[in-house]
Amino acid sequence: MPTAIIADDERLMRDQLVLRLQQVWPELEIVAQAKNGEEAIEMVKLHQPDFAFLDIRMPGKTGLEAAQAIAGLTHIVFITAYDQYAVEAFEHGAIDYVLKPADVDRLSLTVDRLKKRIAQTPNDMSSLIAQLSRQITQKPNYLQWIQASIGSELRLFPVEEILFFQSDEKYTRVQTKTVEALIRKPVRELVEELDPNLFWQIHRSTLVNAKAIDGVIRDMRGRHLVQIKGLTEKLEVSRSYVHLFKQM
The missing domain is CATH 3.40.50.2300 (Response regulator)
Structure with missing residues (x-):
């Protein structure tokens, strides 16, 4: 054999x-x-x-x-x-x-x-x-796949399908068009491992897929909010990252 x-x-x-x-x-x-x-x-x-x-x-x-x-x-x-x-x-x-x-x-x-x-x-x-x-090795070795948990199930997601990552004190939320999953890796580590041309950091706790951005609005309080394609949820942009959207 x-x-x-x-x-x-x-x-x-x-x-x-x-x-x-x-x-x-x-x-x-x-x-x-x-x-x-x-x-x-x-x-x-x-x-x-x-x-x-x-x-x-x-x-x-x-x-x-x-x-x-x-x-x-x-x-x-x-x-x-x-x-x-x-x-x-x-x-x-x-x-x-x-x-x-x-x-x-x-x-x-x-x-x-x-x-x-x-x-x-x-x-x-x-x-x-x-x-x-x-x-x-001439090209950076960015992450291509993310292993994330949905309940007790471990799933594998291509990074291109992920709309955004958002961290709290313990977990990082991985959001696709259809599911929400969790990983333990914080955004500060993901920033170093993901292609910066694909994933933009818009907040110290948030990374968003640039291809998933539908637009940016300002609310009554003057905050910039990113609209995500296919979702009603909006993501806040901190002042440090507002410059990313000056041309939009």
Whole structure:
């Protein structure tokens, strides 16, 4: 039976990829899972799998750094949430990739490639991996997905679907067009992790998706309020951020 390890620091992503792989390649045995690059290297050396699915961005050693350490020992498949810029780099190379979150149809194409490679000796692609690393790190690694709780359920949201984030003392509210969820990460941390061209900070406790802004009004008290498309709720703009809307 073909074997593989999966390395991703997000448990939800690991679970989802395992489930999708079971659907499209039931013969593949996942012999181990890792939460970071160091563990991935250890698992490859211990289990000698046919394939290593590595998330590009992990704490400690990244997937790219782990790949350089195990190049030639196993066939490498990168798990990536990166944009088309990075995907094109993979398409022109000899390395396979899986987009996050794993889509069954797209994953089937990757599996077809992997089945053809299983009988081949893994190539030492250290130079190619180093080249990919340089290309990808040229662009900031902004968050692409948010894991948030709705009651006892943990859900995964693409950041583009989130209308705004709003923090209180304990939680941060994650609002989409249809649902409200909660995370523990405060706005001050999200500011550093989200694309500033997409999410504007309008208050010390509020980040809003610029594409979701329907307009800005002033109330009787002179406050600036942001209107959100599809919602009746309005978000207050503090004086420090009013300049963002001077041209609107």
